[in-house]
Amino acid sequence: MPQWLLHVDLDQFQAAVEFRRRPELRGQPVIVGGEGDPSQPRKVVTCASYPARAFGVRAGMPLKAAQRKCPEGVFLPLDMATYEAASEEIMATLARVAGAVEVWGMDEAFVATDGDPWQLAAEIRSAVTELDLTCSVGIGDNKLTAKLATGFAKSTGKTSAEPEHDPGAAGGIFQLTAANWAELMGHRPTDALWGVGARIAKRLAELDIATVADLMAADRQRLAAEFGPNTGPYLWVLGHGKGDTELTTTPRIPVGRSKSETFPHDLTDPDEIRREVARIATEVAEEMREYRRISRRVSVTVRTKTFYTRSKQQKLPSPTDDITTITDTALAIIDRFELDRPVRLLGVRLELLPLDE
Numbered sequence: 143m144p145q146w147l148l149h150v151d152l153d154q155f156q157a158a159v160e161f162r163r164r165p166e167l168r169g170q171p172v173i174v175g176g177e178g179d180p181s182q183p184r185k186v187v188t189c190a191s192y193p194a195r196a197f198g199v200r201a202g203m204p205l206k207a208a209q210r211k212c213p214e215g216v217f218l219p220l221d222m223a224t225y226e227a228a229s230e231e232i233m234a235t236l237a238r239v240a241g242a243v244e245v246w247g248m249d250e251a252f253v254a255t256d257g258d259p260w261q262l263a264a265e266i267r268s269a270v271t272e273l274d275l276t277c278s279v280g281i282g283d284n285k286l287t288a289k290l291a292t293g294f295a296k297s298t299g300k301t302s303a304e305p306e307h308d309p310g311a312a313g314g315i316f317q318l319t320a321a322n323w324a325e326l327m328g329h330r331p332t333d334a335l336w337g338v339g340a341r342i343a344k345r346l347a348e349l350d351i352a353t354v355a356d357l358m359a360a361d362r363q364r365l366a367a368e369f370g371p372n373t374g375p376y377l378w379v380l381g382h383g384k385g386d387t388e389l390t391t392t393p394r395i396p397v398g399r400s401k402s403e404t405f406p407h408d409l410t411d412p413d414e415i416r417r418e419v420a421r422i423a424t425e426v427a428e429e430m431r432e433y434r435r436i437s438r439r440v441s442v443t444v445r446t447k448t449f450y451t452r453s454k455q456q457k458l459p460s461p462t463d464d465i466t467t468i469t470d471t472a473l474a475i476i477d478r479f480e481l482d483r484p485v486r487l488l489g490v491r492l493e494l495l496p497l498d499e
Contacts, residue, residue, distance in 0.1 A: 145255070145256045145283075146254065146255050146256070146281060146282070146283065147252055147253075147254050147281075147282050147283070147284055147285050147287075147288040147387065147389070148240070148252065148253045148254065148255065148259060148262060148263055148266070148279055148280065148281055148282075148288055149246075149250065149251075149252055149279065149282070149285070149291065149292045150236060150252070150253065150266055150270075150278075150279050150292075151249065151277060151278050151292045151296070152232065152249035152250065152270070152276070152277045153192075153275075153276045153277060153278060153296070153314075154189060154190070154191050154192055155189060155228075155248070155249035155275075156174045156188060156189035156225055157172045157174055157189050157190065157191040158191075158275050158276065159224060159225055160172060160174065160218055160221075162275070163224075167216055169193060170191070170193060170216050171190075171191060171193040171197060171199070171212050171214060171215045171216065172190070172191040172193075172194060172215070172216045172218060173187055173189075173191075173199055173205070173208050173212065173215045173216065173218070174187070174188050174189040174190070174217075174218050174219075174220055175187040175188045175189070175205050175208075175217070175219075175220060176219065176220060177219045177220075178217045178218045178219035178220075179205070179217065179219075180205040180206055180208065180209040180215075180217050181206070182205065182406060183206070183407070184204070184404045184405070184406060184486075185204070185205045186201075186203060186204055186205065187200065187201050187202065187204075187205060187208050188220055189201060194208075194212055194215055197211045197215070198211045198212075199211055199212050199215065205217065228275075229248040231273060232249070232251075232270065232273065233245055233251060235269050235270065235272075235273060236251055236266065236269075238269070239262075239265050239266055239269045240253035240254075240255070240262060240265075241253070241254075242254065242389055242391045244390050244391055245393070250292075252389060253266070253389070254389045260281065260315065260317075263279040263281060263315045264315070266279055267314060267315070276314065277314065278295040278296045278314040278315070278316075279292065279314065279315045280292030280293070280295055280315075280316055280317075280318065281315065281316065281317040281318070281319075282317070282318050282319060282385075283319045283387070284385035284386060285385045285386045285387070286335075286337075286383060286384065286386070287318040287319055287320075287323065287383055287385065288318070289336045290327070290334075290335075290336060291316045291317055291318035292316070294316040294318060294326070295314050295316035296314075318383075319383075320383060323382075324358070327383065328354050328355035328358070329353055329354075330353060331343065331352060331353060331354075332346050332347075332351065332352065332353065332354060332356070332357055332381075334354065335354065335357075335380050335381070337380055338377070338380065342369075342377070345369070346377070349364070349368060354381055357378065357380070357381030358378075358381045358382055360378060360381070362374065362375055362378045365377055365378055395496070395497055397493065397494055398491055398494055399426055399429065399430055399435070399491070399492050399494065400426070400441075400489060400490065400491035401422050401425060401426045401489065401490060401491075402422075402443060402487055402488065402489030403418070403422060403487065403488060403489070404445075404486060404487045405418075405485070405486065405487070405488075408447050408484035409484065409485040409488075410484050410485070412481050415476065415481055415485055415488065416473055416476060416477075419442060419472050419473060419476045419488055419490065420472065420473055422472075422488060422489070423440070423442075423468055423469045423471075423472035423473075423490045424465055424468075424469050426468075426490050426492055427463070427464075427465040427469060427492065428465060430463060430492055431463045431465065434463070435463065435494045435495070435497075436461045436463050436494065436495040437458060437461065437462060437463065437468055437492040437493065437495070438457065438458055438461040438493055438494070438495055439456070439457050439458060439493035440455065440456055440458065440468060440471045440472050440490065440491070440492060440493075441453050441454065441456075441475070441490070441491040441493070442454055442472055442475040442476050442479075442488070442489070442491075443487070443488065443489035443490075443491070444476070444479055444485055444488060445485070445486050445487035445488075445489075446483040446484060446485055446486060447483060447484040447485070447486050449486070450483070451487075452479070453489075453491075454475050454478055454479065455475065456471055456474060456475050461495050468492065472490050
């Protein structure tokens with residue numbers, strides 16, 4: 143069991159990758175999302191540079207809203223292939239510098255050490271800088287504290303974990319452990335904890351548990367009665383800053399694959415809806431065949447103009463990677479919907495057989 147876990151998080155990742163090929167954009171309010179056209183409806187921001195964040199632009203915000211907040215913003219199209227290539231380059235660099243790597247996302251990972259964590263963090267940041275990118279590093283005694291420490295590294299002393307400027311100026315490294323947990327986290331709301339979302343935080347607040355300190359002092363049996371025998375005690379453990387200490391380097395094997403699309407304009411023609419479902423199902427099925435994965439169930443999701451969302455599913459006659467069978471099943475499912483309202487989004491999900499079956 144390693145003594146220290148380090149969480150590495152690339153700064154303004156997609157924007158930073160864009161800066162590598164367009165250095166003249168450095169320091170400008172760059173906004174990545176959709177096709178890079180803020181006039182297109184229903185497209186959202188996937189990344190905003192720190193100057194853009196200073197205007198209040200955030201990931202998940204509609205591009206139109208981002209343009210209103212930042213009229214001088216430079217809008218760029220999403221280029222996933224380039225970001226994925228950069229991610230592979232980053233993870234290979236981390237493996238060279240730190241050894242075993244647990245990839246957590248395209249732009250973040252965990253590494254571990256029994257040595258000096260500050261030295262390793264500095265070496266990681268230096269190696270990433272050689273890639274013409276920057277990163278923040280959180281040092282913790284488990285994954286929870288390491289992940290939260292990265293937020294402190296990025297916030298440069300602010301109460302918000304979302305910085306308004308590049309954290310590199312402040313060193314970009316922070317350590318959070320049992321020794322300073324209560325001091326730094328006790329006064330914060332429960333949803334500041336990694337793994338506690340708004341819904342759980344609201345339920346905790348109804349029990350007069352508003353802060354991490356409140357959660358630390360909460361009765362475990364009361365939490366178990368409210369949230370269940372597993373989730374309740376787990377929340378108490380999170381409140382005390384405890385978490386996983388093992389590095390998992392085995393890639394996660396997906397149990398399903400989905401693809402959804404929000405359309406620029408609502409769909410009202412049933413034939414057009416069927417064509418879009420067929421297209422999406424075909425794309426997912428082709429991707430899974432490429433990865434030699436077998437599907438056993440198909441689900442179709444419909445979201446209407448009023449954001450009413452419903453999914454229906456159907457088991458395949460037998461597990462298969464046959465594209466026609468999967469597409470025909472998706473069409474059979476969409477025919478079960480009453481398409482009497484304008485459709486905003488369509489999605490298709492394939493449930494996959496485990497690789498050992």
